Amino acid sequence: MIEEIYLDNNATTKISDKVLEEQCRILKNYYGNASSVYYLGKESNKIIENARVNIKRSINAAADDRLIFTGCASESNNSTFFSAINCFPQKKHIIVSAVEHLSVLSTAMFWKEKGYEVTVIGVDHDGKLNIDEFKKCLRKDTLLVSIMFANNETGVVFPIKKLVEVAKNIAPEVLFHTDAVQAIGKIPVDVKELGVDYLSISGHKFHAPKGVGALYIRNQAPFKPFIFGGHQERNLRAGTENTASIHAMGIAALDIEYLIEKSKNNEKLRDFMEEEIEKIEDIMIIGKNSERLPNTSNISMKNMRIAELLLGLSREKIYVSTGSACNSKSIGTSHVLTAMDVPKEYQQSLRVSLSSYTTGAEINAFIKEFKKIIKKLRRK
Numbered sequence: 001m002i003e004e005i006y007l008d009n010n011a012t013t014k015i016s017d018k019v020l021e022e023q024c025r026i027l028k029n030y031y032g033n034a035s036s037v038y039y040l041g042k043e044s045n046k047i048i049e050n051a052r053v054n055i056k057r058s059i060n061a062a063a064d065d066r067l068i069f070t071g072c073a074s075e076s077n078n079s080t081f082f083s084a085i086n087c088f089p090q091k092k093h094i095i096v097s098a099v100e101h102l103s104v105l106s107t108a109m110f111w112k113e114k115g116y117e118v119t120v121i122g123v124d125h126d127g128k129l130n131i132d133e134f135k136k137c138l139r140k141d142t143l144l145v146s147i148m149f150a151n152n153e154t155g156v157v158f159p160i161k162k163l164v165e166v167a168k169n170i171a172p173e174v175l176f177h178t179d180a181v182q183a184i185g186k187i188p189v190d191v192k193e194l195g196v197d198y199l200s201i202s203g204h205k206f207h208a209p210k211g212v213g214a215l216y217i218r219n220q221a222p223f224k225p226f227i228f229g230g231h232q233e234r235n236l237r238a239g240t241e242n243t244a245s246i247h248a249m250g251i252a253a254l255d256i257e258y259l260i261e262k263s264k265n266n267e268k269l270r271d272f273m274e275e276e277i278e279k280i281e282d283i284m285i286i287g288k289n290s291e292r293l294p295n296t297s298n299i300s301m302k303n304m305r306i307a308e309l310l311l312g313l314s315r316e317k318i319y320v321s322t323g324s325a326c327n328s329k330s331i332g333t334s335h336v337l338t339a340m341d342v343p344k345e346y347q348q349s350l351r352v353s354l355s356s357y358t359t360g361a362e363i364n365a366f367i368k369e370f371k372k373i374i375k376k377l378r379r380k
């Protein structure tokens with residue numbers, strides 16, 4: 001008997017038992033402030049440094065690269081913009097893609113209102129970025145490029161390594177940031193290979209708790225703090241460290257290789273699900289012709305009343321979402337699908353995102369219920 005079926009893992013993931021246990025152990029026993037000089041403080045500090053090593057290792061960062069802990073990836077993204085602008089106040093040009101998470105897009109728009117020139121690169125029907133358009137937009141005085149590793153709504157993966165090469169060729173001084181929130185734990189992320197200057201991470205997308213993130217900063221890349229105050233994080237991010245959550249994220253990072261391995265199974269389940277669902281008339285799988293995350297499917301139905309579909313599934317305790325989680329309270333059109341120029345009648349879509357916990361039985365139950373509800377809604 002299946003209790004509930006959670007297929008919204010791009011919104012957030014279930015904290016793993018091991019991680020939860022570890023988080024509770026640290027919360028209970030290591031309550032010292034990591035900045036305190038006595039034993040309890042030093043122990044907290046050791047725990048944080050251990051987590052830093054684990055997370056750096058999981059993205060193949062060099063020993064002298066930096067990684068700061070943040071409150072979330074939204075903070076990591078905002079910090080990157082704030083830092084770049086403060087490091088090079090004379091440079092005024094920023095490039096982002098049209099399908100970024102709002103924590104990048106809204107930040108870019110904020111700085112646009114402050115007088116920055118922001119170029120928003122479009123994508124095609126498949127969600128692919130136009131590299132020629134990207135080349136044309138780059139200038140010697142471009143300050144920052146912020147382009148995500150993988151899209152949270154469609155799972156489409158961008159060729160970050162290639163984009164970094166192109167960018168640094170045209171504008172050697174440009175700073176390159178990637179929001180890798182959705183890629184971590186699903187596909188390999190190797191900062192050495194990518195050549196990025198900054199990379200954002202969020203714990204709750206790979207079975208760590210919510211409210212903890214990190215920002216990778218390449219050894220030579222300039223960085224100025226976004227939050228001022230104490231001397232924590234080597235003066236790069238003030239605020240008493242959340243020792244237990246940082247530790248939990250560090251423990252979760254130890255499983256990243258295993259999660260990537262499990263993703264192959266996710267891909268099989270996802271592809272099977274899409275095959276079954278595509279048998280229904282007037283269905284479109286968004287981004288299917290592109291390289292995608294193995295766990296993500298964006299299913300669009302012609303003129304579908306998506307709220308009713310979501311509600312129907314929710315009644316059966318099947319949890320999926322429409323577009324990104326941040327938009328799920330107001331079901332409007334997604335800026336990602338709009339950027340992909342998805343026909344209006346197909347702009348209401350369902351995002352199904354699997355995790356290492358997802359089973360074949362759950363996918364079968366989802367397919368069955370989905371077909372049943374669609375049939376009912378189409379009869380109305």
Ligand code: PLP
Binds near residue numbers: 010182201
């Ligand atoms: N970037 C992407 C691609 C995301 O999917 C999300 C969360 O949905 C975020 C950033 C924000 O992460 P956080 O919730 O840690 O602020």
